[in-house]
Amino acid sequence: MTLPELYRARPRNLVVRGSLTAMLILIVGVWLSGAFLDPQAFTDQRQENIARFLNELRPYPLQSTTFDASVALTWAHSIMQEKGWDALRITIAISFAAITLTGIFGGLLALPAARNITRSEPFVINRTTRNRITDLIWSTVVGATRLLLIFLRAIPEYVWAFLLLALLGPTAWPAVLALALHNTGIFGKLAAEVIEDLPAGPLRSMTGMGASRLQVAAFTVLPLTLPRLLLFFFYRWETCVREATVLGMLGIVSLGFWIQDARARNFYDEMFFLILLGALIVLLGEVISTWARWYVRRAS
Amino acid sequence: MAGLAEATASSGKRRWILIAIAASGIWASVSLNLDPALLVPGEGGLAVLSEFFSYALSPATTYQSIVPEGTTPLAVQALLAAWHTVQFAAAAMGLSLIGGITLGFLSSYSLMIETRRGITRVIGGAVYSVARLTITLMRSIHELLWAVLFLAAFGISQLGAVIALALPCVGILAKIFSELIDETPRHAAHAAEAAGASPIQIYCFVLAPQALPNILAYSFYRFECALRSSAVLGFFGYPTLGFYIAASFENLYYGEVWVYLYTLFLLVAAVDLWSGAIRKRLALTR
């Protein structure tokens, strides 16, 4: 073959190329359409507003004077006493409760979503009997579970919380359940993939000894998958902390509630302080989660 | 015997993790007063609940109230809202990619510090620290909080919303990009160095191409996340799906709510499957 022929015959990945091109066209097209190029963004009026806004981000006792650390600290201390500590406690508690429920729901839903367990005669290489109807039932179970998981994770936490708050009333449950439902969709899918990747050997030998599906799940699948599941668990917890702060904006008294409240009262200094507090707790969550994942890796 | 002792120790460590998780879960439920009895609604609540879920199987086909002549049909309205959701997400993704790649460069240990010597190493280290700090700050503030900040600063502005969506995404992409490149195997880089290539050439033409499949795969996953966040922006008055979900729900038109929920589901699920297919194809063969 000559060089040009070789060039024409070069292997190409059309799906990837097509997707990249489509994405590029979408992004460039959206920007060129002008919907997001706001001509009003830089008028004098706007700039004045922004300058005033930036000034109002400073703690109000300091807005007309020079900086004084003790005044700032007293100001911060009074906010923390009044709402900060309690909001932090609730935010963290919501994330803990939500991730615990996620672990339970996700772990349970992962089993019927894993094709290697949820089938007739699991782990058997040469199947002796073939029954179309039981096969169909089992694959329906897998399909339905997976569909449920996709639905759970496709709806954002915030939307779940909004709906549940109206349906269940103003307790902490809507926030906890909203986080748990969305994360169950993600955690369940990841856990199902881990289970499907398990080596068949240990599972097969358990079945060979006459263990039932659930016994295999409890005594073989769980111990084998636990380390990786814990890694995902802590990753998801990190995002739970992040989301728990903002769910408050719907009316549950986590950090977001007080941020929304400060905004409504135009106390921008307090709003900014609480947003930074939110950033701090997200960072703290990241540090703890990184440490926990390191610990899990070391232990396994 | 050593193997057994080690195995016992490691399962002992894991037991502590599980105990800690259980303890924190119990503390949380006590602290939040998560009484299961609170989940059982009163008579009125039960009626609302069953009405809401009964519409899951029969979502509305037309508006549930009388609308003036010439109003966009419900189905078209749902598609339009979906399109707006995609627009916000795509616009934010464009900014995030540009910002993420730029900051990813600047916060890469291998480019800014590892391959440098002398004074450029000091400068590189300073730039690296500033870039790290910036991306950490960007991603630790939730997109909705950025949106609240910008709403307070600019009022309602499409551009502000897009930037709010993009900022945390820039932080996350930059972090992941720099990590992916830093974790890339180094033999090819050393070979290029031995052939006289400069650090920036090695970074761009040896390390970055090796990390590219993972970078692309991750960006597609992020697009999925941007789509969800973009839908939620509707709750703040932007014309994405969240706006219509909130509006219909507050008017108690549950049939319409389910139409918008299913639209959001189909949109996210489609992107989920799409990005999954791409990730599978991009996987390196060895």
Add this chain to the structure above:
Amino acid sequence: MSKGLQLENVSVSFETTRALEDVTLHLEQGEAVALVGLSGAGKTTLLHTCNAMVAPSAGRVLINGQDLSKLSASALKIARMNIGFIHQDLSLVPNLRVIQNVVSGRLGQRSLIGAARDLLFPADDVTERVYNILTSVGIAEKIYKRTDHLSGGQQQRVAIARALFQEPQFFLADEPISSVDPVRAESTIALLTTLCAERNITLLMSLHNLKLATTFFPRLVALRDGGIAFDKATDTVLPSELEAIFDLTESSPVSEEVSDFEDRLGGRFG
């Protein structure tokens, strides 16, 4: 100014271990020399001192009469472009096409934009040169294939093609056949020695396989515990001398540390 490659009383130590001790070696332009010895004897270290990836703690390395340690950063870059290095593991970018891997051999001679152009839209004459080089190593038809879709032997030839694309005066090869099956190994060595002879390239290659070393190289240099055990024309080497090199019982205990270090030099960087 003398042509060729010279090592004068070179010693290299890492922390407490000595990898090379007082090595003096001279290669004429166009000469082909095999470097033999146990792993941990210092072969990889020696090769890496020749292109200044490892700095000697004593002594000098001269390339065409230039002392490598006295060169400025840019002069060193030019000196390195003149040296093709073939690594133990292939050091290719797996998910790039063959042509892209080959053009990356001359990154050092190109600007940032020129390099980007070579990689994404190579000029016709560049493509043709790559094609000719791939023809000479026998895998021309693979030019547009993804590198990780090739077999181990074919990938080794890509690595050789990349080094040839530099148009170097010197070739350093560190166990270039360690990832290739025995039949391919022989043809790879044959190819390398022929290519170097044709182009008057100075070749220094470390080899485990004594049979290949004695078949294809007119001169053997044996290393033992970081020093030169002998340096002779191949046909004058006695069987007893070869045996002594590979006698494990007498090797010193430090060699394990050195071989660990050399494994890392050989490219297995985390």
